[in-house]
Amino acid sequence: MHAAVLHGPRDLRVEATARPEPGPGDVLVRVAMAGLCGTDYGIWAGERPVGYPLILGHEFVGRVEAVGADVRRVRPGERVVIEPNYSCGSCALCREGNRNLCLSRTAIGIDVDGCLAELARVPERCCWPAPASVADEDLLMTEPLAVVVRAVARAGVHAGESVAVVGAGTLGLLALQVLLGKGARVMVVSRTARRFALARQLGATATQLAGDGPLDAAARAFSGREGVGAVVETAGTQEAVSHALALVRPGGRIVLTGLPHEPTPVAFFSVVRREVTLIGSMIYQDEFPEAMQLVANGTVRTRPLVTHRFELAAIGEAFAAHQRPDAIKVAVRTSFAP
């Protein structure tokens, strides 16, 4: 088969590789379409160390090609969406139901070979049968959508509440739609106005440029009170937490989903004095079915976020496109046509 194999930082080659064979409990998936995200880019650029060589990619939809012994949940020919993280299942955290926090969690496309390939081997428990009525391209963002489904649930948002989303990338534009589905009024805050037209088209009640005047005043004007009740942070930048603190009202909640790896300056005095609740949210654990349901019932529209499409053979161009200012989600078709 053909795969995009990373041999070192910025050394990604599409080449012929051995066909993976499914062991007991494994499923071999013929990848239909994959999405690129900032994590893939960070690995490609060498910012995140991995073991080389590695087949990149973790966001994908495909069809079951073959199954190993003991596989019961899926059958060959079935269309599946892949949950690209699996935990050890036996540690205290896993047994308590916190498998997204497992210290021995395995991430497909990071710790083991991923989906920028014609075929990918994954454990059976990573496979979710795809709703028949929904096209591959619409399901392509199920993984990031599951991330924001969890984040929004952790924010405990109620209908009619004023909420801010910080960041207008894939996660921000998905969070916007999940929040609207909960009946919230949503203000999208970003450092650039580039995505504001799309945010409005997807239903944003308001948009606000970060850096264009004080955010606290904007949040007061938007909410009609001391600030928004909840903030969902998706930007992953150093300033994003400060922005969230400026937006939230006393007694409000901030859910952090972006992953700034650098230390973040936070004015903790304002957290204490205003009794703000800071909540971390780490990927997902049971959110894939709800994410697929939100796409199937039209609450979340993912297709407007697909800005670029490439074949696997042009993976270098796909990574270049990911960094373009107009890119939101870059899709890669993994059938191989050299």
Ligand SMILES: [Zn+2]
């Ligand atoms: Zn991703």
Ligand SMILES: [Zn+2]
């Ligand atoms: Zn575990």
